[in-house]
Amino acid sequence: MPVSFITRTSSTETDPIYTYTSEVEPYNANTDSNMERVRQLWQQEQDYEPIEGGSVEEEQQRQELRESSSFSWAEYSIFLLLGVAMLWAWNMLLAAGPYFQSRFASSDRLLDNFQASELAVSSITNLGSMLVLTNMQARASYPRRIVMSLLINLVAFALLALSTWFALGVSANAYFAFLIFIVFVTSLAAGLCQNGVFAFVSGFGQPRYTQAIMTGQGVAGVLPCIAQILSVLSVAKSPSDEKSPDGSDTSPAVPGTAAFAYFLTATVICASTLLAFFFLVRQHNTKKAVTAHEDLASSVDSIEQRNRKSVPLAVLFRKLRWLAAAVFLTFTVTMMFPIYTQRILSVRQSDTSSRLFQAPSFIPLAFLFWNAGDLLGRLLPAVPSLSLIHRPKLIFVLSIARVGFIPLYHLCNIRGQGAVVKSDLFYLAVVQLLFGITNGYLGSMCMMGAAEWVDPEEREASGGFMGLCLVAGLAFGSLISFFAAKA
Numbered sequence: 001m002p003v004s005f006i007t008r009t010s011s012t013e014t015d016p017i018y019t020y021t022s023e024v025e026p027y028n029a030n031t032d033s034n035m036e037r038v039r040q041l042w043q044q045e046q047d048y049e050p051i052e053g054g055s056v057e058e059e060q061q062r063q064e065l066r067e068s069s070s071f072s073w074a075e076y077s078i079f080l081l082l083g084v085a086m087l088w089a090w091n092m093l094l095a096a097g098p099y100f101q102s103r104f105a106s107s108d109r110l111l112d113n114f115q116a117s118e119l120a121v122s123s124i125t126n127l128g129s130m131l132v133l134t135n136m137q138a139r140a141s142y143p144r145r146i147v148m149s150l151l152i153n154l155v156a157f158a159l160l161a162l163s164t165w166f167a168l169g170v171s172a173n174a175y176f177a178f179l180i181f182i183v184f185v186t187s188l189a190a191g192l193c194q195n196g197v198f199a200f201v202s203g204f205g206q207p208r209y210t211q212a213i214m215t216g217q218g219v220a221g222v223l224p225c226i227a228q229i230l231s232v233l234s235v236a237k238s239p240s241d242e243k244s245p246d247g248s249d250t251s252p253a254v255p256g257t258a259a260f261a262y263f264l265t266a267t268v269i270c271a272s273t274l275l276a277f278f279f280l281v282r283q284h285n286t287k288k289a290v291t292a293h294e295d296l297a298s299s300v301d302s303i304e305q306r307n308r309k310s311v312p313l314a315v316l317f318r319k320l321r322w323l324a325a326a327v328f329l330t331f332t333v334t335m336m337f338p339i340y341t342q343r344i345l346s347v348r349q350s351d352t353s354s355r356l357f358q359a360p361s362f363i364p365l366a367f368l369f370w371n372a373g374d375l376l377g378r379l380l381p382a383v384p385s386l387s388l389i390h391r392p393k394l395i396f397v398l399s400i401a402r403v404g405f406i407p408l409y410h411l412c413n414i415r416g417q418g419a420v421v422k423s424d425l426f427y428l429a430v431v432q433l434l435f436g437i438t439n440g441y442l443g444s445m446c447m448m449g450a451a452e453w454v455d456p457e458e459r460e461a462s463g464g465f466m467g468l469c470l471v472a473g474l475a476f477g478s479l480i481s482f483f484a485a486k487a
Contacts, residue, residue, distance in 0.1 A: 071206055071208060072283075074283075075204070075206075075209065075280060075283070076208060076209060076212045077212075077276075078276045078277065078279070078280045079197075079201060079209045079210075079212040079213050079216070079280075080212040080213070080215055080216040080219070081216060081272070081273050081276050082146070082193070082197050082213060082216060082273060082276075082277065083197075083212065083213035083214060083215060083216020083217045083218075083219070083220065084216040084217070084219050084220045084223075084269065084273070085150060085153070085193070085216075085220070085269060085270055085273040086190060086193045086194060086197060086213070086216070086217060086220070087190070087216075087217045087220040087221065088153075088220045088223075088224065088266050088269055088270070089153055089156070089157070089186040089189070089190065089266065090122065090186075090190065090220075091220050091221045091224045091225070091367075091371065092224045092262075092263070092266050093118060093122075093182075093183065093186075094118075094224075094338055094367060095224040095225045095227070095228040095364050095367050096224075096228060096259070096262065096263075097115065097342050097363055097364075098228070098232065098359065098360040098361075098363060098364070099228075099259050099262075100114060100179065103172065103175050104172050104175070104176065105172075106171075106172050107172040107173070107176075110172055110173070110176050114176060114179070115338060115339060115342050116339060116478075116481055116482050117176075117180065118179070118180075118183050119335060119338060119339075119477075119478035119481050120478045120479060120481075120482065121180055121183050121184055121187065122183050122184075122186075122187040122190075122474075122478070123187075123335070123471070123474040123475035123476075123477070123478035123479075124475050124478070125183075125184050125187035125188055125191070126187045126188075126190050126191045126194075126471045126474065126475065127191075127468075127471045127472055127474070127475040128191075129187075129188050129191030129192065129195075130191045130194065130195055130464075130467060130468045130471045130472075131468065133145070133191065133192065133195040133464065135313075142195075142196040142197075142199045142200040142460070143196070143200060143277075143281050144196075145192045145193070145195060145196035146192070146193055146196040146197055146200065146277060147274065147277065148189075148192055149189040149190070149191075149192035149193035149196065150189075150193070150270055150273055150274040150277065151274070152185055152186070152188065152189035152192070153186055153189045153266075153270045154267060154270045154271060154274070155185075156182050156185050156186050156189070157263060157264075157266040157267040157270060158267050159182065160182050160263045160266075161260050161263035161264045161266075161267060163175075163178065164259040164260045164263065165260060191471065194467040194470070194471065195464050195467055195468075197213060198210070198213070198447065198463035198464060198466065198467045199460040199461070199463040199464045199467075200460075200463075201213060201463065202450075202451055202459040202460045202462065202463035203459065203460055204284075205451075205456075205459070207389075207448050207451065207452075208382075210444075210447055210448050210451070210463075211378070211381055211382060211444060211448055213447075214378040214381075214440070214443065214444040214447060214448070215375065215378045215379060217374075217378070218371065218374045218375030218376075218377070218378040218379075218440055219375060221367075221370075221371030221374055221375065222368060222371045222372055222375055224262075224266075225364045225365070225367045225368035225371055226368060227262050227265060228262065228364040229356075229361050229364045229365060229368065231259070231261070231262055232355075232360045232361045232364070233355060233356070233361055310461075311458050311461035311462075313465060315458075316454070316458070316461060316462055316465040317465075319453050319454050319458075319462075320450055320453055320454065320462060320465065320466065322392035322393050322395065322396045323392050323395065323396075323446045323449055323450055323453070323466065324446075324465070324466065324469040325396055325399075325469075326392070326395045326396040326398075326399040326442065326445075326446050327399075327442075327443060327446035327447065327466060327469050327470050327473060328469045328470070328472055328473040328476070329396075329399040329400060329402075329473065330399045330402065330438075330439060330442045330443055330446065330473065331439075331443065331470055331473035331474050331477060332473040332474075332476050332477040332480070333399075333402045333403055333405070333406070333477065334402075334435075334439045334473075334474075334477065335473075335474060335476075335477025335478050335480065335481050336406055336409075336477065336480070336481060337370055337409075337432075337435060337436075338481070339481045340409040340412075340414070341363065341366045341367055341370065341432070342363060343414050343415050344366065344409065344412045344413055344414055344427060345359055345362065345413050345415070345416045346358075346362045346413065346424050347413050347419050347422045347423065347424055348424060357424070365428070366427070366428060366432055369428045369429070369432040369433050369436070370432040370433070370435060370436040371436060372433065372436065373432065373433040373434060373435065373436025373437040373439075373440065374436035374437070374439050374440040375436075375440060376436075376437055376440065377436065377437040377438060377439060377440025377441035377442075377443075377444065378440035378441070378443070378444045379440075380437075380440075380441050380444075381441065381444045381445060381448060386441075387445070388445050388449075389445060389448055389449035389452055390449075390452070392449060392453070395442060395445050395446060395449070398438070398442055399442050402435070402438050402439075402442070405431065405434070405435045405438075408430070408431045409431060411426075411431075412426070412427045412431065413427075443470070446466065446470075447463075447466055447467075447470070450462045450463065450465075450466045451463070
């Protein structure tokens with residue numbers, strides 16, 4: 001009868017151990033038959049999976065845990081909504097660039113630097129909060145961190161909406177200080193949310209839930225851009241929107257009513273997410289109670305805090321070095337796109353062209369193309385044949401290759417000074433769309449693959465660690481973006 005062999009490769013490195021099982025008949029004298037079996041053996045595809053623990057028994061336990069983690073579309077939808085809420089503030093502030101330009105029109109210094117200042121304050125604050133939170137694992141209550149982040153955003157969005165009615169007479173400097181304060185608190189909330197959500201979802205043992213979060217982040221990039229474009233196009237063009245007496249262009253300001261509705265939408269989404277998360281926590285609490293056969297009426301917090309060990313960052317980096325470096329580089333390069341997008345104008349911009357190609361609507365349109373590509377890229381990992389979770393080194397190489405997109409921006413119409421490639425289609429479909437696709441795809445691959453390369457008890461910590469690397473990339477990229485802002 002056939003004999004089963006299990007071959008294990010020993011390694012002192014942190015790479016996973018792979019297994020390969022084959023069935024070989026006992027030796028017989030028929031040499032041709034044996035050679036044919038050997039050829040068939042090498043021709044068949046070999047499927048490898050990482051083994052975190054280094055033994056066949058632990059890998060079997062890991063597989064049983066996967067199978068026991070039931071998938072729920074309701075939970076998937078809530079995690080998607082959490083992804084939307086996580087980055088809605090970030091994308092809302094970016095897409096609202098034309099409105100902020102109208103508020104800073106009296107100060108050339110603020111007009112040129114407010115975008116880079118937003119990026120720097122946002123990224124550095126987010127990074128600082130993530131560093132602190134990542135080192136507070138042992139007694140961390142991840143659901144509580146998520147709730148706190150949503151409450152902070154709820155108040156910040158409400159203040160921003162009210163400012164469109166009650167802060168119209170303030171100076172540009174005063175409004176800039178208010179805006180930076182809003183950026184600071186929403187970035188602090190984003191750090192809480194990112195650390196909490198990625199750690200919380202890792203405990204479910206469902207990579208598709210992580211993909212839902214990444215998809216939600218992509219949706220959060222698309223919807224604010226659409227809202228901003230519609231708010232501009234829905235307002236009739238007034239004589240004040242025409243050329244000024246000295247012949248210079250004056251961008252029409254976004255009216256207070258449209259801006260109020262635009263910012264109020266973020267408040268509604270945040271409140272809806274908070275209610276949905278309470279439902280998710282209750283469902284998770286019930287499921288844990290059934291699985292563990294014990295009374296968990298206190299809350300999910302007691303489950304999260306019990307028996308959790310603190311995992312050193314050095315251990316996580318040793319196991320996730322390729323994915324951690326890849327997500328850092330991916331988002332470092334990505335931070336270049338907001339600076340260029342605020343400065344590149346349509347090659348068709350003129351008095352006779354459609355209002356869609358005027359700066360107040362064309363800039364959000366360019367953000368829309370990038371974010372639509374980002375959303376598409378986040379959906380691609382759902383196709384099994386396109387998944388690179390088990391090829392972290394290739395993900396790292398692709399993240400380096402994204403640097404090639406930056407020179408492409410200099411072929412476009414920066415500040416209306418003329419374009420080397422005189423085509424809006426080239427700018428929107430080739431530069432913005434493809435740049436966004438690569439960001440969403442590689443970012444999702446990094447975050448989804450992290451749980452596959454660590455031990456089960458390290459999954460929550462790995463989620464927070466990868467979120468830290470992501471935010472570190474954003475912070476480093478935002479500092480570099482100041483050089484792009486001066487260009």
